[in-house]
């Protein structure tokens with residue numbers, strides 16, 4: 528059946544998909560750079576980059592060309608054979624990663640890369656306990672779900688969730704020290720928490736986590752799935768803190784929109800490698816690798832740390848205008864990972880922004896989160912920020928004095 532209008536699209540998705548996503552009633556059918564369009568051609572400024580996936584904008588012409596060329600050659604090649612696109616991707620990504628990690632494995636999603644990191648920690652240490660952080664998010668397949676903090680995601684599964692996980696207060700070094708013990712296989716942290724509210728830890732926290740892990744024979748795993756790939760400026764967010772984890776993971780924007788995940792291992796940890804330890808049918812497929820090589824080349828040559836910082840400053844300068852509002856609790860910005868913490872619920876504001884043509888995300892109940900493409904034009908930053916400021920001002924004035932509560 529040919530879908531000809533939005534009602535048909537809504538109908539098919541609503542009828543056939545299990546309702547696990549909280550949907551916005553827009554059918555996005557096209558995207559170009561930082562703008563997306565619905566079926567009727569209505570334009571939205573996309574400050575979500577599809578949850579960080581369209582890292583260099585939707586339908587980036589360089590990435591599209593790489594994908595099309597690869598598709599014409601070969602799109603599937605199991606990891607038990609060698610492949611030129613895969614070799615090129617490994618070579619490209621090593622430019623940013625070989626200073627820290629000697630080995631990697633290519634998988635298909637963030638959750639799978641987390642799963643592999645956990646398997647590595649258990650196998651390397653022979654221990655069974657993991658320390659994760661309050662408000663952590665590491666994915667929703669079974670093992671990552673166990674170390675993801677939000678109890679709502681585990682409803683009805685409590686009896687099966689693996690219970691050797693201890694949650695520590697994010698940013699609290701003392702708490703981490705108190706919770707680690709001789710059965711701790713790993714401490715896993717996001718260098719900047721994403722889904723948990725765009726939370727930036729106090730300086731020195733990651734360094735302390737590194738020391739605590741090493742002193743106790745545990746691994747330090749840093750989950751860079753949201754914060755990596757220059758999202759915060761440097762290639763990995765941990766570079767700013769001068770900390771090197773034993774294992775790290777990337778996913779989301781690595782292949783500019785094609786599913787991929789990568790788990791990285793330091794020389795010492797890579798000794799767990801063993802035939803059959805982890806394989807996956809699609810892992811390292813040439814299509815994702817060609818898209819990934821093109822994405823990394825762009826990061827190397829044109830979307831530099833300086834570019835990201837320039838855009839970050841542009842957002843920061845405009846969003847500072849929100850600070851006088853009573854509904855604003857705090858602005859948290861690290862590169863292009865941006866959180867606007869409110870004193871009111873974020874969802875109604877996100878919905879109004881959607882109506883006004885700006886797509887943003889929530890991160891917990893009271894945080895509006897922006898994850899724009901790293902190459903978003905400055906003119907769109909300005910246009911989108913003007914709408915955000917206008918919407919928040921008008922929301923506050925409609926709330927009147929109740930805006931100060933909470």
Ligand SMILES: Cc1ncc(COP(=O)(O)O)c(C=O)c1O
Nearest residue numbers: 636637638664665666721752753
């Ligand atoms: C920090 C972090 N880890 C893991 C994941 C899970 O990735 P995926 O949705 O690709 O499984 C996410 C996704 O948002 C994430 O932000």
